[in-house]
Amino acid sequence: MKLNLDLFEGEREKTIIRVTSYQQQLKSYYDKRVKVRQFQPGDLMLRKAFITAPRHGSKKMNPNWEGPYVISRSGGRGSYTLDTMDGKQIPRQWNAHHLRKYYP
Template sequence: MVESVNKCILEGIRPRLEQHKAKWADELNNVLWAYRTTSRTATGETPYHLAFGTEAVIPIEIGVPSFRVTHFDEERNGQLLRENLDLLAEVREEARLRTLVYKQKLANFYNKRVRPRTFKVGDLVLRKAGLTGFETRFGKLAPNWEGPYAVAEVPHPGAYILQDAEGKRVPRVWNVNNLKKFYP
């Protein structure tokens, strides 16, 4: 999450550095303010609103009066801020739920093309070469896959214990990502 925020900050600073090469520290406050007052896709809220319970008045609204600046009532404002703080827990919970839905949609988008591989005991498989820890004598011309091996046991989904043609168990448990089906 921190890396994502840092990426957004760098993307905001980079265009401004063309004009103000050595003054990036002066531009940092403007970029941070823009980040904090921009609505996030996942939550549907601004970070400022989630932290303080109210929307910030951006500098442009002071120069070019908006409805909420022109109709500002200081007495009523204090009461509204307290009401917003009372409702803040509910706003944060709604943002959390929207984030969960957003993450689920992203997971569904990326997982829709995934074709899960599973093997049964007795299936013939090839394993990735070079994962055994031994140097190959052929260098880059060495084959990418070794085998065939038979699946001897399935300790849990995605993990397989292999045996060679003589029935001797291959050391360690192998992940499905390092195996592929062998077609004789």
């Protein structure tokens, strides 16, 4: 019985090493292909519309993007503070994942 428990511990350690190695391979594969979005203050942006829309029913014909907005400052780690074209600040920060460059 004791021999079987020692074998289980060895198998468990091998499995942990194998899983960790696999996760590192997946991370490196993802990191090679991810596109980092960085924007500068003053850039014109669109933001996703469904984030600010109320949750009661979706309308198929509603636009997917709102804007344009101007980036006023970067909050770090991919977050940005937006201003309207009139200069009014939007109350919260927005992640770069939910923003898209606007080309007039």
